Amino acid sequence: MDFREFDELASHREAACAWVEAHVRPEWVEEQRRSGTHQTAELHTLLARDGILAADWAPEYGGSGVDPGFARAVFDELGRRGLACDGWSTTSMVLRTIEHVGTEEQKREYLPAALRGDRLIALGYSEPDSGSDVAAAKTTAVRDGDEWVINGQKMFTSTAQLCSHVFVLARTDPNVPKHKGLSMFLVPTDSAGYDIQPIHTLGGQRTNATFYADVRVPDSARLGGVDGGWGVMHVALVHERSASSPGSDGGSLVRDLAAWARTARRPDGTTVLDDPLAAERIGRMAVDEEVTRLLALRNRWRAQKGDLPGVEGSMWKLFATEAAQRHSSNILDILGPEGVLAPDAAGAPAGGRFEEGFRAAVVGTIYGGTSEILREIIAERHLGLPRNR
Template sequence: MDFREFDELAAHRTAARAWIDANVRREWAEEQHRSGTHQTPELHACLARDGILGAGWPTELGGSDVDPGFARAIFEELVRAEVLCEGWITTVMVINTINHLGTEEQKRAYIPPALRGEILIALGYSEPDSGSDAAAAKTAATRDGDGWLINGQKMFTSTAQLCSHVFVLARTNPEVPKHKGLTMFLVPTSADGYELQPIHTLGGQRTNATFYSDVRVPDSAQLGGVDEGWSVMHVALVYERAAPGTGAIEQTPTDAIAAWARETRRPDGRTVLDDPLVAERIGRMAVDAEVARVLSLRIRWLAEKGEMPGVEGSMWKMFATEAAQRHYSDILDILGAEGVLTPDAEGAPVAGRFEHGLRTSVVGTIYGGTSEIIREIIAERRLGLPKSRSSK
């Protein structure tokens, strides 16, 4: 691989920035930060209207003729503008999984409406008693005539308050090892017996607890085969790193703290960056940021070759999120007392980005699988080490 910097989207940058200027309002980023909801319906409608959601998809499934490079450039510019599309990221994961494993009927039922902006899908994996150990799910799905009844509870169902469906991992066979008795269902949030309650995280994001009390779904809502949910979920996780806006830009604080240290002077007149210990710390952050960038490039390279990245996504996720924790901890050491000023505090360095970033980095090692679970995945699937826990 050639790791030199090359902007393959350079031809689309000007047009993408013009689209952002014409369609994105500055207050959307502020509202996402204030509410903790990282999905803006008005923006999503614009993306659907202009065919950006459908870029790269076949026309028979509702795809548009928009250049996928232009669409990717727009999502990168949205990240730079701090306007996030997390509900669309999870939706792309699921509709790619449907396209890979679903029936023709399911593809027609879910993919075209999603590309038109009519469907958003949240992820229903984690539970209160099992967290990142998704295979320990207790939410149960039992046969009921030509359909299923779902009963249980899910945690951290982010953007569910705006979604039309939740992709629910449910136990359909309690008599077999836990990984083998699970099935995936697409549950409408309009169904009787479905409820949600908001949860606000340390990082300021709103997520949800979702509840299922005799929620009835038809057999057509089941994806990938009964008791095959573990394999289905693995396909979805592979697509997680390829979703637009995911890994597009390595969001690190290195450039921001370097600029602050270069411009800020100590009482003796020297800049903060003149301190060799500060310079070393920032240098280490830059090295970490480059490692994370190269790991994400490997994922993209595999996807462009037509392969399905597996453990590579776990490697990137663990390194990038743990590095972010180290970086923000170092930054608060560098800033001293000013480092704990919140974004709404007068005089907060870089508008309080560093204090908020530290809180966000803590939950970053939990979302999408805790670092402990990710380490087990890497150990077992890449290093060939034995399982550390029983599958019973």
């Protein structure tokens, strides 16, 4: 692995910072926190207008020619300031999947529109009875001439409230082993028979249940072959677990803690940092943070070489999200009773970010593959251990 590959990103940081300073409104962070919707429409329009969404794409599909390093640095900077672009993250995973497995017609239909900021795509994999075992999906798609009729329910269809499409995993053949009878569809959210209900999670994030009652889509909305959905899902999942951002992995939380610990006084007049146990915990967090950053850089390095990061994406996701849980738990221990003050409470340290971070960390090890599933992937594919399931 050659870290020099990333020097070019460092040279974009100043310009990225200037772009964010000039365009981002600080109240957007608060809006995302209050609404639980981790995507801001105005910001998305600006990112599209300035070609940042379209930075890393071929011109024939709407690529803007903007330097991909600059675009990545902008997203890093947004993450650092606490602004998420979750709707765009899922959309870009699906766009990369379309790039890999879509027909030329599909590439021309979906890629330019999404890169112009006119399409957002949510992931419709999980169901009430299938999350980790996603291949057990019960939502069905039945062919009717040139159309498919979709019936079923999806759980945790995050950011669907802003999306133009849901990327739906559906069963197209119930009479074969479960992995072999699935297909993927891009379902417009303005389709007749589509419905959505909000779900508010412990971490404050809003996600959704989405419902499909005789929803009709044309065959051109099918991505990949009939019954070839499992292979398509695999491409999409690899992109999900490799969507790592070295600049936004909670680094600022530990920095905030260190800043607080330097000045906060205990009743005996000493600072929190004078306590060697607190200092040791903060030091360990900083080490975890660096490991997380390096694992993320490895993903980027592989992606830059044109590889599809596989098991590396799982390693990053597992380490980053479990470290976030350890950190937020340690932080609450160090803070004591003040640590549980929520963002709206008077006197909450760091404006309540620690309490909020603790709740958010709980769900981190669930979405995008649970820790148990990721460990199995690493055991099988990295260490060659026998399959457990």
